[in-house]
Structures are given as structure tokens and as C-alpha cells.
Amino acid sequence: MTTSPSGRPLRADALRNRAKVLAAAEDVFAEQGTSASTEEVARRAGVGIGTVFRHFPTKESLLEAVLVALLERLAGEARELASAPDPGEAFYRFFARVVSQAATKQALTEALAEAGVDARRATGRTGPDVRDAIGALLEPAQRAGAVRPDIGPAEVTALLAGISYAAGRAGGSDDVLRIAFDGLRPQDATTDQEAARR
């Protein structure tokens, strides 16, 4: 992404501006949600609208770049924690961290939801990345008996999105997080049937 269509490397100022736009877009979308206007992004970045559209030809592509950046950062954090001594603690710490970040960043919640199960074009390569990173955190925690064994990265991602949503819009995020944590722990012989369904 640092070369122009003709194969040549981007000019220095262009590179700088690209970064400024991306950073501004992250801020703006985090604060106002993905419906914030492109003009606001340009203003925040201190560039003209034309520049924004030169680097990201549609609003969607800008959004995609932001989401990918967020997810990559997430995957990075997960990978980092994966080498911690206590796998259970690492997993729950990661979960809590993501939720607390998402509470103030609408865009993160949306990114999580999109990465959820359907790997759309937007997050085509990053979705699996995130899933793998979460898997690397989840499996050791399961082996250590800190997390129930009957779920996979997809369920964790979905739950992450849901709890983030709840934490962001409603209050009481701590309580909701506690409930989620308890549900994630291994459930002892409670054979429950709960015929509950429509």
C-alpha cells in the first residue's frame, strides 16, 4: 500500500498524509461511529477532502483500512499475551481489555462484529488472523482448565462483540463482564437441559 498505481514508491508527503488520514479516521469513527462524514475526517487530519479520496477512493475503503488496522492491533495484543505464564489469566485479561477499549470505540465493536463469522471482503485476510490469534490464546487456557472446552474462537469473537456492544451502550459493563466470565469457565457436571427455545 505504499506504492502508486504505476509501481513507483509514494512521494514522501503523500506517505505522510496517508498516515495522517488513517489516524484521523480512526479517531473520528471511534468517537462518532462509522457514519461520521469524510469531510470531518479530512478536517481532523488537516488535509483537503481531495486528498482523502486520493488515498481511499471510497468511504468504504477508508472504513475497511481503519477496521483492518484495529483488528491487526487486536491480533497483535492477543499474540503478545499468548506467551504469558498463566494461560487462563492471559485469556481473561485479553477479553477484559478488548471490552474496555470497545466501550469508547464504536468502530471496534463494529469491526469485531464483522470479523465475527462471515469473513467479508472488508476483513478478508485479517478476520482469520484475529481468529488464529484468539485461538492461540484460547486453547492453552482451555487445556489449563480455565475456560470451558466446548467452544472455539468463533464463539469467543461473537461473545466479544456482544459484550462490547452491551458495555458500550448500556452501563454496568463490569457486571456484564462478570457474567460472561462465569459463563466461559468450565461448567461442572451441570447437565442442564433448559428446554428454552422459541
Next chain:
Amino acid sequence: MTTSPSGRPLRADALRNRAKVLAAAEDVFAEQGTSASTEEVARRAGVGIGTVFRHFPTKESLLEAVLVALLERLAGEARELASAPDPGEAFYRFFARVVSQAATKQALTEALAEAGVDARRATGRTGPDVRDAIGALLEPAQRAGAVRPDIGPAEVTALLAGISYAAGRAGGSDDVLRIAFDGLRPQDATTDQEAARR
């Protein structure tokens, strides 16, 4: 809401149209989310745009009416189930039903989130209504030992919104629901500390 500004009762056709518009709006917003256009609502209702705006002077007021209707129906269902013989089953059945409905109705998830903690003007009277109805379902379930005692209606509502969001956008709603249920059950002496936080 069935009288004109001048205090007289609404004309028969006006009453009919009002109902048609409300029904169409519920459908449209459920399918396309709250950003669907007012014109689409009018088309679906088989009336002119002018008529929609006569009954609901702003789009926001239309949205509000739809959300209130959804929440009232929810509260109604909760009250109905409250008299079931097994309080635990009633509670979990209600929870599952809401989530499965919300999966196909974006508007419901948004309504839940809004009803969450801050009683905005939109759902000013209905928010508490829902909370009370959920409370009437929750407390007996807690007394029966089917639901952990350390949470209240607010937490349940928040969780409901979060799980609905997860179920609607990602797949694997069943697994996520299972996790939530397990987290909602009384947690035996697991004094856990989970120093997990930022």
C-alpha cells in the same frame, strides 16, 4: 395518541392509516435497520409521504413509536411468562425468545440497547416498564435458585442487548446463548479473583 390536536377523536381513515404506517415502519426498520428511509415506509404502508409526516412529524418520532411498541410487546411477554409454574424456566425461555427475535430484527436490538440504562425521552415511560417486567421475571427465578442473586434487571437488559447483537451479526447464536445462560446461573463458591482488568 388517538386524538387530534384540537381534542377531537381521529377520523376513522386517519386511525386506519396511522396503524398501517406504524406496522410498515416496524417491518421496514426491522429489515433494514433504523436508517431506512421514510419514503420506503410510506410505500410499504401504501400511503403518501405527507401522511406519514402528518402522523409522525419527524422521523425520530416515528422511530420512537416503533421502539415503544416493540418494548411494550416485550414487557407484555415478560409479564405473561411471570405467572408460569417454573420461574427459572420462564426466565430462560424469555431470554432465549428475545434473542431469537432480535436476530432477525435489527430494530429490536437497538431498542434494547436504548432501553438499557439511560431512560432517554424516546423510551421514557417504556424503559422502566420493561425493567419492571423483567424484574418480575428475574426475582422469582433468583429466589428459586435458577439465576444468580447478585444481578438486577439492568444487567439482564444489558446482557440481552449484547447477546442479541452478537446473535444478529455473527452466527453461532446458540453457543453464545449457552455461555450467557451458564454465566447467569448461580456460581457456587468459586471465589475467583481474576485480576483481569486493563
Next chain:
DNA sequence: TGACAAGTGGAGTAGCGACTCCGTATTTTC
């Protein structure tokens, strides 16, 4: 049944947001 109030429909208005275009400015290259 006729007169008047109430309601309807949809063309029109206003404003916003995504995206384009091109004269000007900045880099790079030789």
C-alpha cells in the same frame, strides 16, 4: 344531503454527504 372540518398525496424545497476535477504546489529526477 350538503357544508365544513379533517385528512391525503406527492411535487417541491433545503441541506447534507460522497465523490470529481483541475489549477496550483511540492517532490523527484537529471
Next chain:
DNA sequence: GAAAATACGGAGTCGCTACTCCACTTGTCA
């Protein structure tokens, strides 16, 4: 230090959407 290539900025275009206005229709009441 020019010339050529590249990038910039922002006024302008286009389409969409909430909302208004009013000539016309329908319901109500005596």
C-alpha cells in the same frame, strides 16, 4: 536548478432524504 511527475486543496456536482405546502378527497354531523 529546471522539467516532469506526482500530489494537494477545495469549489462544484449529483443524488438522496427529511420535511413542507396545498389543491384535492373523504368523513362527519346536522
